[in-house]
Amino acid sequence: MWFQRMPLEDWFDTYQYAIEYDVGESAVKYLRFDELNVDLDTLPLRYGYHWGRPELRQLVAQQYEGLDANQVMVTNGASEANFAVVAALVEPGDHVIIEHPNYPSLYEVPRSLGCDVSFFRLSPQNQFRPDVSELESLITPKTKLISLTHPNNPTGSMISEDALGEAIALAESHGVYLLFDETYRELAFGKRLPGAASLGPRVISISSMSKSYGLPGIRIGWLASKSREILDAALAIREQVTIANGAISEAIALSVLQRKDEFIRRAQRHAAANVELVRSWMESRDDLDWVPPQAGVVALPWIVTGAVADPCAIYRRLVDHYKTFVIPGRCFELDNHFFRLGYGGTTDELLQGLERIGRALDEARARRM
């Protein structure tokens, strides 16, 4: 078998409906259909446009200076966009460079397709910020693709606009494509990055309605690029897998993007308020450390060395006893002292979740677990 389950998705699928306090999720907590006022009564439930519904492509294209609707494909989540782009570009034996840590399918897809994957590592010592000179040292004559994610999941770190420009120039100068996952772009606490696809002919932006809009259940995302070659090849792949997007999902996405500013402002306010709650909680804990996130609704704290013997036992105890959910480092191919904390939930859920993490840590330390 080429493809294997990702430990992250396995963890989610096993526990997400069994817990009450979800402080692991990477999305702003979910919009409900009855909040949206979308009229579906006369919606034809036929196959959709294979590129995505034209009005939707138009609205997405407005987010990319200099691009038009013909340079956008609307997909079943950013996941399908990532799969289509990578499968369009690589052959077994090609070399790809993927930022790490990252949402795992960014590296699992090229790995499963037989690529030689090098990690471009973000480290807490460098505030999880990318160092473009290090990126350059990873490029080989066989490199086909560089894949970066900023704002980053799971660290919440940002690339600076200058560093993004340097990464794009580097990719262009080596004839390499750059996939830029900008799913959290709208949720920067400071200045937002420009849509990366606008910045170069070999850049592919991917993004999603799942995270910043709180709509993972509709499975809508997109890719945008000036590269006709990539767009056409990605269409050929998606026609083999899903053909088109769900009609109901496209109608919901369209309605939300028509009111984009309202939803994004709400999500920004929510994320900014919640991160402050996490910040004061972190300050109260001498057994945890972190790099405060610069965007989004996730961070990657770690249990300080020596504080507890077995972090995994704590994550299991949180699920089984405290009905609370964080994501263990192993789900990101990291040491288990790291865990992803998601603060996109309701304020009450977040406070309850943090309190339970604290209790589980205190308990483990008292028992020297």
Ligand SMILES: Cc1ncc(COP(=O)(O)O)c(C=O)c1O
């Ligand atoms: C950075 C990033 N990209 C892509 C995805 C996939 O999202 P979706 O397929 O729901 O759009 C995720 C989900 O966690 C993510 O965090």
